[in-house]
Amino acid sequence: MKTIFRNPESFRVWHDRLGHPGLGIMRRIINNSPGHNVETKNFPNPEDFICPACTKGKLITRPSLLKIRDESPVFLARIQGDICGPIQPLSGPFRYFMVLIDASTRWSHVDLLSTRNHAFPKLIAQIIRLKASLPDSCVQFIRMDNAATLIQLRPTAYHSISPLQLVRGKKPSISHLRNPTTTAYFYGTHRKLGIYVGYETLSIIKYLEPMTRDLHTARYADCIFDEDYFPALGGEKHPEKCQDIIWNATGMQSLDPRTSEAELEVQRIINLQNITNKLPDAFTDYKGVTRSHIPAVNVPERVEVTQKDTDSALTPPS
Ligand SMILES: [Zn+2]
Incomplete structure (x- = not known):
């Protein structure tokens, strides 16, 4: 100054x-x-x-023009989602809500959930609904937090392949997965230590800085992992603060454990979808229909109205 x-x-x-x-x-x-x-x-x-x-x-964080040009995907190309809860007080029988937001248009959808077991079935149902109402748009990526990411990789009881493969049609690579809360060392002028807590993309990992506990990202290519070593938060000077995990602790998982209900809900939706696919289009006479991108325009070009109908419509009720 x-x-x-x-x-x-x-x-x-x-x-x-x-x-x-x-x-x-x-x-x-x-x-x-x-x-x-x-x-x-x-x-x-x-x-x-x-x-x-x-x-x-x-300070106003303005969107980066560079980022918008490079990252703005087409409608439904990338959906971001999260499951929030348990909420207090309960909303009727519901303890959780799942939010899905389209990265390009901010289209959003909220599902209320009584248990997290309904999250994946609801997600599948929403994808099927989108596919039916918007056949030209295609959901390519769904970005959830880490737990959901792992659920997407796990085959369900009814399929030998994972949900990710069901949606994308190709095997998801898991080469980037590492044991959570292990050590990540970073190459550079000096070796730096971070606590690996997951990944953002295949090439970007998320880690905690042990001293500050802040969440950062790093390039996967810049890291080497020691998955046998679990560093303590607060740094090496306070190893006594590192507590062992209490396996029978009562947390969110024990309040709402994963049950067969999740698989049953998925199976129910798959069955309904199979039935829908086998149904003939009984209500559609293709000769009289022109398809448009506006749903309301997709009505028959000509509607035959009999003389009797017009007469009765024009005659005021007595
Ligand atoms: Zn001031």
């Missing part, structure tokens, strides 16, 4: 006390109220005064 104050900290102190006003408002308050030790002639120039709180408050 270039400006010299007679009392350099008093301006800052009063700026904080008065709720971070701008210089103009601050000048008016100071000139019109006693009980302070600031003089307006000692005010700093606007360009010389930097308040971290004000700067952060005015």
Whole structure:
């Protein structure tokens, strides 16, 4: 700071006390109220005064144009989802809700869940619904948090292949999976340690910085893993703080364990879908139909109306 104050900290102190006003408002308050030790002639120039709180408050994260051009996918190409809960108080019988958001259009869908066992069946049902109503759009990626990602990789009881393969048609690679909460060492000028907690994409891992506990990402290619070593949060100086996992702890899992209900719900949807696929299009006379991208336009070109119908419509009821 270039400006010299007679009392350099008093301006800052009063700026904080008065709720971070701008210089103009601050000048008016100071000139019109006693009980302070600031003089307006000692005010700093606007360009010389930097308040971290004000700067952060005015900071707006604008979308990166570069990112938008490169990343904006077509409708339904990438759906992001999350399961939230258990919520308190309960919403009727529901303890969880699942949110799906399309990355490009912000189309969103919310499902209420009484148990997390319904999450995957609901997801499949939504994909089938989207496929039926929007045959030209195709769901390519669904990005969930780590638990859901792993569920997608696990074959269900009724299929030898994983849900991911069912949706995408090709085998998902699992070469990037590592034991969670193990060590990741990073190449570089000096070897750095992080606690691996999952991945964002095939080439980006997520790790916790042991000292600060902050979540960061790193390039998979820059890491080597030691999956036998579980580092403690707080760093190596506090190993006594690293507690063993209590396997019979009562957590969310024990409140809502995975049951056969999940598989049964999936099977129910698959059965319904099979029935739907075998049904003939009994209500559609293709000769009289022209297809349009607007659903409402997809009505027969000609509708035969008999003389009797028009007569009865025109005659007022007596
Ligand atoms: Zn401020």
